[in-house]
Amino acid sequence: MFKLSFVIIGLYLISSSLGFLLQEPKLKIGSFNIQAFGQDKIGTPENVETIIKIMSRYDILAIQEVRDSTNEHVILNFVLNKLNEMLAGTGIKYNFIITGPLGASSYKENYAYIYRETTDVSSRKIEVVKHFVYDDVENVYGRPPFIAEFRILDSQLSIKEFTLMNLHIRPSYVFSETSAFRTVVDRYQNGVEKNIAIMGDLNFDCSFISGIKRNQVRSIISDFTWYINDDAATTKSTSGCAYDRILINSQKFNNAVVKGSNITYYYYLDLGLTTTQAAEISDHFPVEIDIN
Numbered sequence: 220m221f222k223l224s225f226v227i228i229g230l231y232l233i234s235s236s237l238g239f240l241l242q243e244p245k246l247k248i249g250s251f252n253i254q255a256f257g258q259d260k261i262g263t264p265e266n267v268e269t270i271i272k273i274m275s276r277y278d279i280l281a282i283q284e285v286r287d288s289t290n291e292h293v294i295l296n297f298v299l300n301k302l303n304e305m306l307a308g309t310g311i312k313y314n315f316i317i318t319g320p321l322g323a324s325s326y327k328e329n330y331a332y333i334y335r336e337t338t339d340v341s342s343r344k345i346e347v348v349k350h351f352v353y354d355d356v357e358n359v360y361g362r363p364p365f366i367a368e369f370r371i372l373d374s375q376l377s378i379k380e381f382t383l384m385n386l387h388i389r390p391s392y393v394f395s396e397t398s399a400f401r402t403v404v405d406r407y408q409n410g411v412e413k414n415i416a417i418m419g420d421l422n423f424d425c426s427f428i429s430g431i432k433r434n435q436v437r438s439i440i441s442d443f444t445w446y447i448n449d450d451a452a453t454t455k456s457t458s459g460c461a462y463d464r465i466l467i468n469s470q471k472f473n474n475a476v477v478k479g480s481n482i483t484y485y486y487y488l489d490l491g492l493t494t495t496q497a498a499e500i501s502d503h504f505p506v507e508i509d510i511n
């Protein structure tokens with residue numbers, strides 16, 4: 220336990236100090252399950268402050284577990300107003316897209332993306348070309364993937380158009396929901412390879428799926444590279460489970476990933492929080508990659 224945390228902190232320090240020496244990352248994409256991200260959570264100013272600091276790290280962040288049944292998207296409107304207030308004068312302005320409440324049972328959650336719509340730094344703009352919830356005709360998913368096509372207006376990036384698929388897989392259906400990525404991706408690509416990253420809380424580890432089944436899933440979607448591997452610890456649990464994952468398919472997209480940038484972001488180390496304070500925000504940590 221002590222040894223594991225020591226290794227985790229060590230890896231973290233190495234990756235963040237390398238990041239410091241390298242050029243400013245071109246485009247940082249993350250995924251974060253912000254546990255029960257609803258009214259109760261944003262009722263505490265300290266939580267909001269931490270959440271917006273974490274958000275401000277990313278050009279695009281896929282979020283799971285938003286709890287918002289309003290048509291006005293009150294949770295993300297509130298938080299993004301605070302985020303944009305914090306960034307006033309920097310030229311950076313965030314926007315978001317969000318689904319309605321998803322889920323067949325009484326438990327529902329929304330998926331969202333927040334993204335830097337404009338920034339003065341390198342005058343980059345991020346556009347959402349289109350977005351939709353996957354049409355799950357076979358009824359495989361509890362909460363089908365939220366698919367969004369992004370276009371990045373930035374002459375320096377090697378990749379300017381890609382698609383993100385954001386979801387939170389139900390713990391009891393990890394094998395069936397991850398195997399069905401094959402259908403989701405094939406239907407979406409419709410015979411023409413596209414640049415796709417699947418990202419989210421896939422619950423793809425520990426008691427929810429065996430090593431044998433994990434390998435089966437990997438072979439079903441062997442066109443994808445897994446950027447957060449089985450050794451990662453993406454939750455506060457001491458058993459070191461890699462629930463949160465990022466998978467990327469095309470050669471072009473894979474080539475654009477900055478080596479070593481695929482990490483779990485233990486933000487409490489950066490923000491000077493205790494692990495107890497971090498647990499107020501979520502039982503998960505963000506996972507991330509940089510694109511250049």
Ligand SMILES: *[C@@H]1O[C@H](CO)[C@@H](O)[C@H](O)[C@H]1NC(C)=O
Nearest residue numbers: 444445446447448451481482
């Ligand atoms: C980052 O990606 C590389 C290449 O896929 C992989 O070898 C490495 O284990 C990944 N690191 C983490 C923390 O998952």
